[in-house]
Every structure is written in C-alpha cells, then in structure tokens.
Amino acid sequence: MGVIGVLTAGGDCPGLNAVVRGVVARAVERDAEVVGIRNGWEGLMEGSTMPLDRDSVRGILGRGGTLLGTSRMDPYVHGQGLSSCTSTIQRNGIDRLIVIGGDGTLRSALQLAQEGLPVIGVPKTIDNDIIGTDMTFGFDTAVQVATDAIDRLTTTAESHNRVIVVEVMGRTKGWIATYAGIAGGADAILIPEFEYDIDEVIATIRKRHRRGQHYSIVVVAEGVVPPPGYDPPKKKTDAFGFERLGGVGYQIAAAIEDMTTFESRVTVLGHIQRGGSPTAYDRVLATRFGVTAADFALDGLTEVMVALRGTAMVAVPLEEATSGIRGVDEDTYATATTFFG
Numbered sequence: 001m002g003v004i005g006v007l008t009a010g011g012d013c014p015g016l017n018a019v020v021r022g023v024v025a026r027a028v029e030r031d032a033e034v035v036g037i038r039n040g041w042e043g044l045m046e047g048s049t050m051p052l053d054r055d056s057v058r059g060i061l062g063r064g065g066t067l068l069g070t071s072r073m074d075p076y077v078h079g080q081g082l083s084s085c086t087s088t089i090q091r092n093g094i095d096r097l098i099v100i101g102g103d104g105t106l107r108s109a110l111q112l113a114q115e116g117l118p119v120i121g122v123p124k125t126i127d128n129d130i131i132g133t134d135m136t137f138g139f140d141t142a143v144q145v146a147t148d149a150i151d152r153l154t155t156t157a158e159s160h161n162r163v164i165v166v167e168v169m170g171r172t173k174g175w176i177a178t179y180a181g182i183a184g185g186a187d188a189i190l191i192p193e194f195e196y197d198i199d200e201v202i203a204t205i206r207k208r209h210r211r212g213q214h215y216s217i218v219v220v221a222e223g224v225v226p227p228p229g230y231d232p233p234k235k236k237t238d239a240f241g242f243e244r245l246g247g248v249g250y251q252i253a254a255a256i257e258d259m260t261t262f263e264s265r266v267t268v269l270g271h272i273q274r275g276g277s278p279t280a281y282d283r284v285l286a287t288r289f290g291v292t293a294a295d296f297a298l299d300g301l302t303e304v305m306v307a308l309r310g311t312a313m314v315a316v317p318l319e320e321a322t323s324g325i326r327g328v329d330e331d332t333y334a335t336a337t338t339f340f341g
Contacts, residue, residue: 001032004297005094006052008066009040009074009105013124013138014278015286016066019100021057022290028054030298035092040101041108042073044085049092061283064276076108082115089117096297100124103325106305110318113303120297121305121318122289126274128175131326132316133307137286142169142273143179146219149269150184154217161214163205163256163264167249169273170221173327176273181219182336188218189336190252193327198227198252202259204341209262216262218252226251246270288313 006023008016020036027034036056038048050056050068060067075084088094096118099109102125113119123130126142146168157164166186168176174191181189188204190196205216226232226248233247249266257264278286285308292306292313304315 001027001030001298002095003033003035003093004096004098004294005035005037005044005049005089005092006068006098007037007040007044007100008068008070008124009099009101010070010072010124011102011126012065012070012274013126014064014141014274014276015137015282016068016070016100016124017057017060017063018278018283018286019122019124019137019290019293020052020066020068021060022287023098023294024052024054024057026291026294027298030294032294032298035094036068037088039069040071040073040105041075041085042071043069044088045073045075045079047088047091049088061287062277064278074104074108076111082112082117085112096120096302098122098293098297102127103130103322106130106318107322110303110322113318118297118300118302119318120293120301121321122293123305123307123321126176127170127173129173129325129327130321131324132305132321134310135285135308137282137289138274138278139175140281140285141276141279142176143183144279145273145276146176146180146269147183149267150180150186150217150219153267154184154215157215157217161263163216163218163253163260163262165218165220165249165253165256165264165266167220167222167246167266167268169269171223172325174221174223175328177219177221178328178333178336182339184217184219185339186219186336187216188340189333190218190224191221191328191333192223194333196224198255198259202256205256205260205262207341218256220249220252222246222248224248224252227255230255
C-alpha cells in the first residue's frame with residue numbers, strides 16, 4: 001500500500017501524539033508503512049526520520065508534546081520548497097505525506113502538493129482559527145487550562161480586592177480568550193477581532209466596585225493592541241525570524257490601575273496552555289483526525305485537509321483551509337459581552 005510520511009510542525013499542541021498514533025494504527029491495519037519525520041520540516045529537509053509501527057506509538061495517547069519533535073523551520077522560507085525535501089522522500093520511499101500543523105504549516109503543505117507531492121493536512125492549533133473545520137484539536141485543552149487558571153485567580157482577586165488581567169494566547173484571533181472568559185465568568189474579554197475602548201473597560205470595573213464587588217477579572221488575548229498612550233511590548237523574534245508575542249496584559253493592567261487606582265495584577269499563562277496532557281475531547285478528536293488522514297492518504301486523496309463538520313470527518317481543499325484565518329463571530333462574542341460587569 002505504499003509508505004506514508006508523517007510530520008508535526010509549528011508550535012506544539014496537546015493531541016499531536018494522538019494524531020500520530022491514529023495515523024500509524026490505521027496505516028498498519030491497511031498494510032502500509034509509516035515513516036516519522038523528526039523535528040517538522042527540518043527533518044524532511046535534513047533527512048532525520050524514524051520508522052513507526054504499533055509498538056512505537058503505544059502509551060502516547062495521553063502524552064503532551066510530540067514524540068516526533070517540531071520546529072518552525074519552513075521549506076519555503078528556509079529552503080527551496082519540494083527540491084529541499086526530495087532526498088529524504090526518495091531515500092525513505094515516501095509516496096504520500098501527512099502534515100499536522102497550523103495555518104502556516106498548511107500553506108507550505110499546499111505548496112508541496114501543488115509541486116506534485118501527495119499531501120494530506122491535519123488542522124493543529126490551540127487557537128481554533130483554521131477555516132473549514134468546526135474545531136481544531138488542542139483548543140479544548142487550552143481552554144480548560146485557561147478556565148482553571150481563571151477560577152483560581154478569581155478567588156485570590158476577590159480575597160484581595162484586586163483587578164487581575166489574565167493574558168492568554170491568541171496571536172490574531174481570540175477564541176481561547178472568548179471561550180475561557182465565558183467559562184470562567186470574566187468581567188471583560190479583549191480580543192483582536194473587535195476594537196475595545198479602555199474607557200468602557202474602566203466603566204465596567206468602576207460599576208462593579210459601586211455594587212460592592214471590589215474585584216474584576218479581565219481576559220486578554222496576546223494579540224490585542226495596548227491602550228492609547230501605553231507603549232506596546234518590545235518586539236522579539238524567535239530563532240527562525242518569526243515574531244514572538246506576549247506582554248500586552250501589563251499595559252492594560254497599568255492603564256486600569258492608573259485610571260481607577262484599583263490594585264491590578266497580571267498573569268500571563270503563556271506556554272502552559274500548550275503543554276501537558278490533552279483533554280478526553282482532544283484525545284478523541286485527534287485520534288479521529290489521524291485515522292481519517294491515513295484513510296485519505298491511502299485512498300489517493302491529495303491537497304486536502306481533514307476537517308470536522310458537525311460530527312463528521314470530511315475532506316476540505318487545502319486552498320480553502322489556507323485562504324484566511326477564522327475569527328470569533330459576532331454572535332459568540334455578543335454572548336460573552338452579556339456578562340461583562
């Protein structure tokens with residue numbers, strides 16, 4: 001039945017190992033071989049691989065991270081596209097590739113497919129912002145982690161009469177902030193999709209204090225802009241030249257304290273949202289993605305992404321999936337704003 005190559009690229013995400021396990025189990029069931037590619041695109045470009053069989057993936061279902069490793073190297077940014085990967089592909093007899101990644105990874109997967117390599121994409125991001133699928137694996141885990149943190153921070157905020165700003169991941173879209181904020185009972189949620197007025201946030205907090213609720217929880221996605229007059233965090237880049245975000249919560253907390261005199265503290269959840277064991281929901285979803293990706297690959301499909309639509313697994317063209325970034329809709333955010341203050 002041929003040889004499937006599988007790689008995990010971009011940021012780590014709870015459920016990656018469950019996807020790989022699903023791919024291997026289905027491939028073995030259908031008499032196909034699987035080659036794991038280490039460290040994402042870097043391994044495909046530099047020839048770092050490992051054979052995968054049922055024994056290789058035993059016990060990894062609930063493990064965080066990825067047994068294959070990952071990196072932010074990209075064949076079209078740091079190489080010459082398919083030609084940079086041809087040696088590894090030929091040496092391992094890979095005739096189809098399953099790429100597990102977010103929007104940037106899937107764009108590179110599409111380019112490889114357009115160059116002639118059969119490719120199946122699997123949507124991976126805690127941000128839940130990929131077009132064409134109702135849900136990405138890792139999102140549920142990130143939301144649960146953030147919600148648990150908000151629950152804990154709420155009790156300490158109430159005890160000390162503080163405003164606590166909780167900064168969560170969300171480079172360009174605020175799905176984690178919105179869902180965790182709703183689940184945690186946040187008093188304000190700031191996300192990149194919708195402009196906010198710091199004066200309205202202040203008014204909400206003051207109103208709570210007048211009612212005798214001398215604490216507030218403000219959930220902020222890392223990609224929002226700081227209030228007017230407050231300098232944004234200094235820009236940093238990672239080893240591959242991609243911008244690193246984080247820290248805007250400090251500007252928002254400073255503005256709140258300056259404008260209200262209420263003591264304000266900041267908690268930046270950062271990578272804790274991406275680490276650790278996936279939730280039961282993410283384990284099941286990731287497993288279904290992996291099994292379906294193997295079926296699609298072995299059935300001869302290419303240039304598609306596995307997607308969840310309702311309860312069904314379907315094939316969505318990679319071109320559609322990478323045509324933009326899916327943001328929080330107005331109705332969902334309106335639900336959140338109902339409870340502000």
